[in-house]
Amino acid sequence: MSLAQRLRYWLAGSVPRPQAPSLSPLLETRDLQVRVGQGEAGRVLVRDLSLSVRPGEFWCVLGPNGVGKTQLLNTLAGARPPAAGEVRIAGVALADWSLAELACLRGYAPQTVHDAFATPVLDVVLQGRHPHLSRWHWEGVTDDALAHVALERVGLAHLAQRDVCTLSGGERARVALATLLTQDPPLALLDEPLAHLDLAQQARMLILLATECRVRRRALLMSVHDLSLAQRVATHALLLHPDGLTLAGPVAAVMTEEALSTAFGHPLRHHSADGRVWWLPA
Numbered sequence: 445m446s447l448a449q450r451l452r453y454w455l456a457g458s459v460p461r462p463q464a465p466s467l468s469p470l471l472e473t474r475d476l477q478v479r480v481g482q483g484e485a486g487r488v489l490v491r492d493l494s495l496s497v498r499p500g501e502f503w504c505v506l507g508p509n510g511v512g513k514t515q516l517l518n519t520l521a522g523a524r525p526p527a528a529g530e531v532r533i534a535g536v537a538l539a540d541w542s543l544a545e546l547a548c549l550r551g552y553a554p555q556t557v558h559d560a561f562a563t564p565v566l567d568v569v570l571q572g573r574h575p576h577l578s579r580w581h582w583e584g585v586t587d588d589a590l591a592h593v594a595l596e597r598v599g600l601a602h603l604a605q606r607d608v609c610t611l612s613g614g615e616r617a618r619v620a621l622a623t624l625l626t627q628d629p630p631l632a633l634l635d636e637p638l639a640h641l642d643l644a645q646q647a648r649m650l651i652l653l654a655t656e657c658r659v660r661r662r663a664l665l666m667s668v669h670d671l672s673l674a675q676r677v678a679t680h681a682l683l684l685h686p687d688g689l690t691l692a693g694p695v696a697a698v699m700t701e702e703a704l705s706t707a708f709g710h711p712l713r714h715h716s717a718d719g720r721v722w723w724l725p726a
């Protein structure tokens with residue numbers, strides 16, 4: 445199948461996939477509390493977080509090392525229970541979705557992936573189609589086409605038959621993104637997806653993700669350390685403070701020198717150049 449044919453499949457929407465429901469929130473939290481550790485040794489990472497994420501919104505999750513970004517994303521994905529409060533996906537409590545239904549609605553790209561077995565890259569990317577297949581069905585030509593298109597979009601079509609265990613860190617991170625694109629959930633949670641990428645790949649992958657948001661009305665929540673990149677693509681930001689308090693809203697309201705400097709415990713300044721905002725430590 446040619447690239448043009450694959451793209452036609454994908455763009456024409458002839459492949460059944462879940463549609464993002466209008467503008468109702470895809471993700472909501474109410475008075476969410478995230479905690480690690482037990483008893484006296486425990487620590488509240490996030491307290492009383494109430495949030496609504498809608499189709500077309502690109503949220504960047506910001507905060508210093510160890511503040512709780514990963515644990516929060518794990519909680520939003522349903523991989524760990526909240527200490528208090530609730531998470532709702534597409535209006536329904538997380539626990540009320542079956543795992544298969546949930547996998548059609550939200551995707552999660554964790555910070556690191558451990559590959560236990562030698563597997564062709566294409567098979568890893570095809571795993572994104574599993575939630576869409578009924579129990580007794582193998583992946584078909586359409587699933588193959590979607591996986592190839594996703595690999596082309598992250599610039600790794602030439603590695604389709606390579607053993608995933610042999611990839612570099614940056615290549616593996618892009619395969620994780622391709623798997624998420626193949627899964628194609630209306631809501632995607634990404635934990636530092638740019639961490640292993642060089643500057644050019646960071647820019648390419650960010651443009652790709654921003655296009656998913658803007659053109660295809662996907663909702664994204666992504667943790668990221670590079671404030672300048674966050675400012676470039678995000679529509680909204682969620683800033684975590686070490687004391688568990690959070691600041692959430694449109695980028696302009698959250699990404700201020702005062703709020704970021706307080707959260708990171710160090711003066712941070714923004715500068716304008718080339719029509720963009722760049723963040724630097726003072």
Ligand SMILES: Nc1ncnc2c1ncn2[C@@H]1O[C@H](COP(=O)(O)OP(=O)(O)OP(=O)(O)O)[C@@H](O)[C@H]1O
Binds near residue numbers: 489507511512514
């Ligand atoms: N099981 C655990 N018991 C105790 N503390 C834990 C446990 N798991 C994580 N933590 C702590 O919770 C805090 C938040 O961790 P998390 O990985 O969410 O931080 P992060 O904001 O993603 O950090 P980074 O920017 O460094 O990736 C850290 O201080 C971590 O050491």
